[in-house]
Amino acid sequence: MELIQVKEVSKAYRKTPVLKNVNLTVTEGDLLGIIGQSGSGKSTLLNLMTGFIRPSEGNVFYSAATGDKKELHKHLPKIKKHLGYTPHHNSFYPQLTIAENLFHFGRLYGLSKPTIKHNMEGLLAFTKLTGHEKKLAGQLSEGMQRRLEICCSLIHKPKVLVLDEPTIDLDPMLEQEILHLLQDINKQGVTIVVASHHLNSIEKICNKVAVIKDGTVHTHGLLDDVKKSYAKDHFTISLHHKKRKPELIAKLKSLPVEKMVDHGNRLEIYPNNVESAVRSVVKLVEDEDLHIRDMDVRSPSLNEVFEKIHE
Ligand code: ADP
């Protein structure tokens, strides 16, 4: 089911256009990654989708509340009940404890004390913060602070969670931790929209991706479809005896190959057609008795796709 529809949305700050004619749909259960260069308008798009700012033109619609499509700004209080937002800077109060913060945010959403308590217990267990309720938020480790921030935006059990650069300042271990948490939240049935310039992170967790370029959503769709439409599969090969590499390179050049990258031990080959190229190479290796150490067919990375889009 379609949950959010961004329809022909444009946004200008004063007279400077930032986004033009953006169209984007989010389906229930999606884990959508929004990517784009710094300053491309990711945060602006999230702010439009969460109702923090109004479009200069166009509309954002939600079907989350009742099933029928409603315009966000006309039904903001109702729709906000179904929305959680995690900004990239922490918005909790460092001088309050974890429990006090969650009560504060729960009250903002109009929840009763027993409901907050109930939701809090589940969330703390889920984010492995149980037992730390009485600790001051400002004194928690960085990873725990990030988890608390996410708890604060989930206290009202929203259907949609929107996060702006949730892993921005985290070291790789903590980044992994947060990515896993987002996947788990998504598995619990929460639709997630996440803006990030960490393409590797997006690639690991998202089923869909939207690329912002030149002030608009340049491409969006299933991650695999977006990848396929911009870059082909390639394969890598490494030989046991490096001496024979020039021979292999010479032979490979006779195949319909678009690009070849020599990484020393490993050659990266981008043929027009991976399957037939791999077959030819296997035959070549046998015929010429070239001993290969390994050979691997790989899909394009989101990084490659991003580079192609920005060429
Ligand atoms: P991103 O999140 O992709 O880095 P932003 O949405 O933050 O991009 O910003 C997009 C553009 O809009 C930038 O050029 C930024 O300077 C401008 N911008 C963002 N917020 C405001 C604002 N409140 N007033 C004026 N310009 C803004």
Ligand code: MG
């Ligand atoms: Mg931003």
